[in-house]
Amino acid sequence: MFRLVTKIIDIKKKGERKEGNFKVSTLRLKVRIKDFIPKSPKPPPHIKGKSVWVTREYPHPFEPRKGNEIVVSLKELPQIITVSSDDVNRDGHKEVLLKNEFMDVTILPHLGARIGSLKYKGREYFGSKIEHKSRKWVDVGGIFDTTDGKIPGSLWNAEFKYQETKDKKINKEHTTISTNRCRLVYDKKGLVIVKHFSLHPKYPLLTEKTKITAKRKKNIIYSKYLPVKVIEPETALYVPTEEKLEHRYYQKESVLTLWFPIEYCGLRLGSFLVGESNGSFLYATHKQKTEYLTLRHSINVLLLWLFSEKRELKKGKSFTYSCIYAFGDEYIVTRDLIAIRAKSPEKTFFIVRANDKFKGELKWDNRVKKLKPIEIKDVGTLWIN
Amino acid sequence: MDKLNPITFGYEWETLILKPDLSIIEDRDIEWLGRHLRNKFPWSRTGYDYLGRRMDGRLLEIRTGILTSYEQLIEQTHLQLEEIKRICRNKKWTFLTVATHPAIGNAVGLHIHIGSIYEFVTATGIADVLIKYAPCFAALAVNSPIWSMYEKEEFKSYRVLHHADYCTNVRRISNPEVVQWSWGDDVCVKTDVHSTIELRITDAVSSEELLYQFIAFVDAFVIGFLKTNSQRFSKNLYLEYIENRFRAARYGLQARLKWDGEERDVTDILWDMMDIADFKSIGGGEVGLIKEMLKKRQTQADFCMFIYKYHNDLFQLTRELGNIMKRKNSFQDYLKKAPVLDTLEPINIDDFILSYINRETPLSHIYELLYLPYGVLNERLGKLIKAGKITRERTPEYGERYTRIKN
Numbered sequence: 197m198f199r200l201v202t203k204i205i206d207i208k209k210k211g212e213r214k215e216g217n218f219k220v221s222t223l224r225l226k227v228r229i230k231d232f233i234p235k236s237p238k239p240p241p242h243i244k245g246k247s248v249w250v251t252r253e254y255p256h257p258f259e260p261r262k263g264n265e266i267v268v269s270l271k272e273l274p275q276i277i278t279v280s281s282d283d284v285n286r287d288g289h290k291e292v293l294l295k296n297e298f299m300d301v302t303i304l305p306h307l308g309a310r311i312g313s314l315k316y317k318g319r320e321y322f323g324s325k326i327e328h329k330s331r332k333w334v335d336v337g338g339i340f341d342t343t344d345g346k347i348p349g350s351l352w353n354a355e356f357k358y359q360e361t362k363d364k365k366i367n368k369e370h371t372t373i374s375t376n377r378c379r380l381v382y383d384k385k386g387l388v389i390v391k392h393f394s395l396h397p398k399y400p401l402l403t404e405k406t407k408i409t410a411k412r413k414k415n416i417i418y419s420k421y422l423p424v425k426v427i428e429p430e431t432a433l434y435v436p437t438e439e440k441l442e443h444r445y446y447q448k449e450s451v452l453t454l455w456f457p458i459e460y461c462g463l464r465l466g467s468f469l470v471g472e473s474n475g476s477f478l479y480a481t482h483k484q485k486t487e488y489l490t491l492r493h494s495i496n497v498l499l500l501w502l503f504s505e506k507r508e509l510k511k512g513k514s515f516t517y518s519c520i521y522a523f524g525d526e527y528i529v530t531r532d533l534i535a536i537r538a539k540s541p542e543k544t545f546f547i548v549r550a551n552d553k554f555k556g557e558l559k560w561d562n563r564v565k566k567l568k569p570i571e572i573k574d575v576g577t578l579w580i581n
Numbered sequence: 582m583d584k585l586n587p588i589t590f591g592y593e594w595e596t597l598i599l600k601p602d603l604s605i606i607e608d609r610d611i612e613w614l615g616r617h618l619r620n621k622f623p624w625s626r627t628g629y630d631y632l633g634r635r636m637d638g639r640l641l642e643i644r645t646g647i648l649t650s651y652e653q654l655i656e657q658t659h660l661q662l663e664e665i666k667r668i669c670r671n672k673k674w675t676f677l678t679v680a681t682h683p684a685i686g687n688a689v690g691l692h693i694h695i696g697s698i699y700e701f702v703t704a705t706g707i708a709d710v711l712i713k714y715a716p717c718f719a720a721l722a723v724n725s726p727i728w729s730m731y732e733k734e735e736f737k738s739y740r741v742l743h744h745a746d747y748c749t750n751v752r753r754i755s756n757p758e759v760v761q762w763s764w765g766d767d768v769c770v771k772t773d774v775h776s777t778i779e780l781r782i783t784d785a786v787s788s789e790e791l792l793y794q795f796i797a798f799v800d801a802f803v804i805g806f807l808k809t810n811s812q813r814f815s816k817n818l819y820l821e822y823i824e825n826r827f828r829a830a831r832y833g834l835q836a837r838l839k840w841d842g843e844e845r846d847v848t849d850i851l852w853d854m855m856d857i858a859d860f861k862s863i864g865g866g867e868v869g870l871i872k873e874m875l876k877k878r879q880t881q882a883d884f885c886m887f888i889y890k891y892h893n894d895l896f897q898l899t900r901e902l903g904n905i906m907k908r909k910n911s912f913q914d915y916l917k918k919a920p921v922l923d924t925l926e927p928i929n930i931d932d933f934i935l936s937y938i939n940r941e942t943p944l945s946h947i948y949e950l951l952y953l954p955y956g957v958l959n960e961r962l963g964k965l966i967k968a969g970k971i972t973r974e975r976t977p978e979y980g981e982r983y984t985r986i987k988n
């Protein structure tokens with residue numbers, strides 16, 4: 197959620213109380229909106245320059261003066277932008293909400309068509325994260341792509357255009373689009389990028405497809421940045437590699453992983469899993485589109501960064517990358533298989549990513565579940581019940 | 582008393598210069614500002630330093646020339662500050678003197694130099710015992726209680742807790758016969774690049790008046806200490822220093838420290854240190870503000886948390902701190918009305934270590950919490966294993982890892 201940088205143009209005292217030895221004044225401050233934190237994406241143009249009243253408490257003698265600047269959050273000014281309860285960023289931009297029984301997905305077309313929020317049974321796995329990068333404030337939350345191997349890269353605030361599909365429902369009052377699939381297009385800086393998101397109507401399974409076409413010769417280092425929010429210490433990352441099943445439990449950041457992230461090569465299933473006591477997040481892409489995955493420990497975050505191979509795109513040539521995000525309550529991980537199980541009152545859903553030897557028979561709780569394959573282009577096979 | 586000959590001192594005061602949106606101004610602007618000050622004041626050594634481990638931006642590091650008196654300290658500092666404030670007003674920048682940008686969580690320190698001393702080995706011997714007092718100065722200077730959105734209010738100096746992003750570390754001790762260069766210790770020998778011993782542990786101060794008093798106190802103490810010093814380095818001194826460093830970071834002037842095998846209030850120790858301080862040798866030094874802090878056990882960190890109570894958003898807080906620092910005597914005004922705080926019983930170090938042990942926590946992560954010597958740390962971890970609180974595994978690939986046993 198962004199903040200407003202404002203200048204005080206009038207002050208009215210509304211009351212006073214005592215707190216210890218300090219007098220605390222309630223002040224009504226008339227402020228003029230001058231700037232935004234972060235500066236990108238640009239908030240609606242009518243906001244800048246607008247004067248509004250804010251009420252705050254200040255201890256004496258630390259009251260502000262006319263001409264001082266103060267930072268105001270949108271929480272303090274809900275009337276400035278009409279937002280719906282689904283507008284997680286409250287930034288006045290059109291968002292796309294995908295929803296099924298298990299998942300709530302928010303796509304932000306104005307922030308690189310990133311997945312701004314990804315909730316499974318109400319548990320937020322990503323969400324906004326404002327950081328100071330390259331001497332400016334940027335949102336490095338959610339899941340976003342880079343094409344230059346840098347964070348935040350050049351696409352973090354790229355403005356994608358939403359293209360309508362047949363099954364959408366537009367909530368005009370709140371400028372939010374509810375659907376279970378969407379197509380977003382970006383056409384700037386010598387690149388045309390088309391992204392498709394599709395949420396399975398029943399399963400906790402989101403599919404993302406990205407097609408990048410170069411309008412002139414471009415070097416692409418396609419990568420996906422996934423800062424997973426950690427809510428319990430025993431959260432672990434599992435990565436089946438050609439050598440073994442790798443795993444790392446979340447730790448608070450340390451100098452070693454700060455300088456040298458942990459790198460995983462040879463992802464056997466083109467897949468990894470983040471597991472916790474009551475939840476699991478499975479990511480899968482085509483094995484051959486995965487060059488390596490890096491992990492950095494940060495405070496309350498597992499910083500995952502997945503790289504595809506570097507490639508030179510000639511004029512008119514394209515590159516496609518697809519992946520899935522699946523969620524469950526429980527999981528099984530081996531070197532050859534990642535299985536998750538999601539329970540709803542009516543049904544239990546299984547989603548499995550496995551190697552070629554898997555024939556659809558999953559042992560779970562001493563029972564065998566028969567699963568059927570589904571083929572997702574550029575991702576490969578998933579097994580579901 | 583010819584260890585320091587002649588008596589000289591100085592400081593490097595890291596500060597933040599912000600754009601209106603509270604991000605850090607461009608590198609070229611910081612560089613320009615430093616050079617502008619040096620052109621205007623030929624004695625100035627002001628320049629830049631890096632923002633932190635991510636190196637994403639620069640700090641303005643205000644430096645005086647070589648000082649020989651308290652009067653010079655005030656004159657050189659005040660002239661530079663007035664010029665910086667004037668430029669910031671003109672350019673609509675915010676001059677922020679705190680020990681971390683609350684919304685970023687980076688280290689901003691005050692490094693105090695005392696000289697002149699040229700013998701590296703002699704200076705090393707002095708630094709090795711001065712570490713005993715470093716946590717006391719750290720407790721007095723705490724000013725980073727909010728370290729980005731993730732860490733706040735449990736420690737009064739997250740900068741010290743996090744070893745200032747590895748720019749102020751627990752001092753490494755060497756055998757004097759084979760001592761090597763090292764950088765970034767809490768008390769650091771700088772005879773190879775200057776002629777000084779440097780105290781690096783302290784958080785950047787917010788108040789101009791406190792800056793004068795603090796620097797005078799540190800330098801006068803070191804001078805007085807060297808005149809009367811009978812302290813010798815010992816393992817006990819070293820271990821107490823490490824634990825006291827942690828307590829200072831957590832509690833500021835509310836800390837109780839381990840002192841020659843006993844528990845003492847840090848404020849009592851600082852009163853004693855004030856008696857040792859030889860202010861005459863630097864031409865005086867008014868320390869009324871520090872005395873007031875000691876009486877109330879109040880610090881700049883407490884002031885910052887007081888403001889945070891009313892501006893409970895990191896960007897709002899940063900902006901308000903910028904406004905407050907434009908006022909004269911803000912900290913003094915706060916101190917006049919602030920209550921007397923109690924000393925606090927320290928958290929058990931083993932409990933703190935335990936709180937960071939998760940599953941398969943590498944020994945390196947645990948070591949980085951406090952920088953306890955490996956032998957001592959292993960002994961403590963061994964006791965926790967015996968008590969059934971943790972388990973240890975050793976693997977060729979990952980070395981030593983620990984897992985906490987759930988109750």
